[in-house]
Amino acid sequence: MTLVIDKLVKEYQRGRPVLKGIDLTIDGAGLTAIIGPSGTGKSTLIRCINRLVEPSSGRISLDGTELTTLSGSELRRARRSIGMVFQEYNLVERLTVMENLLTGRLGYVGALRAWRRRFPPEDIARAFELLQIVGLAEHADRRADALSGGQRQRVAIARALMQQPTLLLADEPTSSLDPKTSVEIMTLLRDQGRARSIPVLVNMHDVNLARRYADRIIGMSGGHVVFDGVGNELDDGKLGGIYGGESWLEDAD
Amino acid sequence: MTASATPPAAPDRAAADRAAAALGGAAATRPFRTSNSARLVGVAILCYAVYAATQLDFSWDRFQAGLVHGGRFLSRMFPPNFERWPILLQGLIESLQMAVLASALGIALSLPLGVLGARNLMPPWVTEPVRLLVSLCRALHPVIVAILFVKAVGFGALAGILALAVASVGFVGKLFTEAIEEISMKQVEAVRASGASFMNVIGFGVVPQVLGRFVGFATYQLDSNLRNSTMVGIVGAGGIGGTLFSAFQRFDYDFVLAILISIIAIIMFGEVLARLVRSVYIDGRGLGR
Numbered sequence: 001m002t003l004v005i006d007k008l009v010k011e012y013q014r015g016r017p018v019l020k021g022i023d024l025t026i027d028g029a030g031l032t033a034i035i036g037p038s039g040t041g042k043s044t045l046i047r048c049i050n051r052l053v054e055p056s057s058g059r060i061s062l063d064g065t066e067l068t069t070l071s072g073s074e075l076r077r078a079r080r081s082i083g084m085v086f087q088e089y090n091l092v093e094r095l096t097v098m099e100n101l102l103t104g105r106l107g108y109v110g111a112l113r114a115w116r117r118r119f120p121p122e123d124i125a126r127a128f129e130l131l132q133i134v135g136l137a138e139h140a141d142r143r144a145d146a147l148s149g150g151q152r153q154r155v156a157i158a159r160a161l162m163q164q165p166t167l168l169l170a171d172e173p174t175s176s177l178d179p180k181t182s183v184e185i186m187t188l189l190r191d192q193g194r195a196r197s198i199p200v201l202v203n204m205h206d207v208n209l210a211r212r213y214a215d216r217i218i219g220m221s222g223g224h225v226v227f228d229g230v231g232n233e234l235d236d237g238k239l240g241g242i243y244g245g246e247s248w249l250e251d252a253d
Numbered sequence: 254m255t256a257s258a259t260p261p262a263a264p265d266r267a268a269a270d271r272a273a274a275a276l277g278g279a280a281a282t283r284p285f286r287t288s289n290s291a292r293l294v295g296v297a298i299l300c301y302a303v304y305a306a307t308q309l310d311f312s313w314d315r316f317q318a319g320l321v322h323g324g325r326f327l328s329r330m331f332p333p334n335f336e337r338w339p340i341l342l343q344g345l346i347e348s349l350q351m352a353v354l355a356s357a358l359g360i361a362l363s364l365p366l367g368v369l370g371a372r373n374l375m376p377p378w379v380t381e382p383v384r385l386l387v388s389l390c391r392a393l394h395p396v397i398v399a400i401l402f403v404k405a406v407g408f409g410a411l412a413g414i415l416a417l418a419v420a421s422v423g424f425v426g427k428l429f430t431e432a433i434e435e436i437s438m439k440q441v442e443a444v445r446a447s448g449a450s451f452m453n454v455i456g457f458g459v460v461p462q463v464l465g466r467f468v469g470f471a472t473y474q475l476d477s478n479l480r481n482s483t484m485v486g487i488v489g490a491g492g493i494g495g496t497l498f499s500a501f502q503r504f505d506y507d508f509v510l511a512i513l514i515s516i517i518a519i520i521m522f523g524e525v526l527a528r529l530v531r532s533v534y535i536d537g538r539g540l541g542r
Binding site for chain 2: 050052073076077078079080081082083084086088090091092093094095099103104105106107109110111114115156159163
């Protein structure tokens with residue numbers, strides 16, 4: 001699996017780019033953490049990959065498929081192989097845990113079958129298996145809004161894994177969670193990425209967590225990549241380059 | 254306001270008062286603002302009400318004359334006469350059927366229109382025409398729509414059903430759209446990110462968030478259609494209203510009272526029915542099983 005991002009630019013308002021030409025190659029399995037101050041475009045970068053945000057210019061290719069020009073059913077097909085985990089879990093609150101997991105198969109199951117909850121048996125078997133893995137086996141028919149934050153994020157990870165993704169994206173997956181739960185969620189993301197040998201791309205705030213879990217750390221500041229290396233190389237000087245100075249004042253929207 | 258050119262430089266009270274006076278009135282020294290224009294409007298409304306009352310013969314003498322008439326009318330209503338109950342029952346059943354069919358048709362049409370009118374799901378070139386259509390359905394009173402349908406498709410229940418269905422689209426369609434516009438887009442975004450088709454995004458990202466409110470609106474509309482179905486008959490669009498109207502015209506006031514009592518009973522029955530539907534879908538675990 002290879003993800004190549006080439007001169008990616010995103011501006012929400014004309015002349016005020018949030019991403020100012022990002023070049024990045026993610027090759028093979030491993031957890032890559034993207035750190036950087038708020039408003040620097042980490043979330044925008046992640047969302048450009050599965051086109052929840054439309055890039056303004058530049059290219060993103062996944063295993064040779066150019067993603068930025070896809071539309072309609074081609075885009076949906078590409079999205080099927082990209083799992084995503086969100087900061088606020090984004091579960092469908094009024095559906096059960098099982099239904100939320102099966103949401104991960106909606107790219108494969110037609111509306112008529114899905115609406116009547118006629119999912120293929122292998123999907124349901126996989127859902128139970130994943131619930132076992134994330135430790136929520138006994139919660140299958142509870143409603144998502146009855147779960148705690150950590151439980152919800154585990155459901156969200158299981159939902160993303162239901163897609164059998166070739167790339168897993170996570171947008172600040174631990175920012176709404178307490179430190180202990182954050183560690184559990186990061187462990188789950190790393191281990192599942194390894195078990196499936198897929199790359200995991202995680203936005204995060206917590207530098208220590210990034211050092212602890214990431215095989216590679218990318219530091220962003222002011223819409224640029226300013227650091228790209230392993231945790232050991234991320235000394236105070238480098239951190240100053242990412243968070244320090246006045247860079248946090250730019251693109252504060 | 255030319256006074257702004259000379260701001261009060263001195264901090265003392267007298268200077269401040271002078272400045273306030275220069276700023277066009279004693280607003281700064283009076284605790285409440287009194288508005289002459291508001292008083293003037295009040296007087297004008299009162300004058301117009303008096304004028305309208307004289308124009309329409311809305312007087313005490315007229316009211317007293319009316320009371321005598323009303324007393325005679327009431328005395329002729331009692332006791333209610335249920336002798337012609339087969340006609341009554343037939344009308345009631347027709348009204349009930351009209352209300353149920355019109356609700357089903359109206360709600361079925363409102364579901365897609367509600368989605369198409371939602372600005373958070375659809376581009377403006379879709380939402381705006383749909384919203385216009387729905388507000389057109391709401392613009393005319395159901396009785397006027399019923400007259401139009403009687404002229405178009407002839408007397409009878411069909412005209413009434415169509416008229417009530419149009420009214421249902423007008424109200425329920427708008428309420429559906431508003432409910433959809435209030436949903437959390439985060440849940441929709443997550444479903445979309447899985448590569449789901451549009452219909453699956455609707456089915457899993459949107460419907461679960463609005464189903465409870467939809468059921469509430471639909472039962473409310475059933476209730477409302479039942480009420481209106483007893484009325485459109487007056488213009489020949491089927492239901493108990495026609496029976497009521499002809500009883501009035503033949504001065505069968507005791508039969509009129511019998512019809513009115515039956516209508517009240519059926520409306521109350523409708524409320525029980527609506528509550529039943531609500532308790533099954535909303536209070537119960539109607540979702541996802």
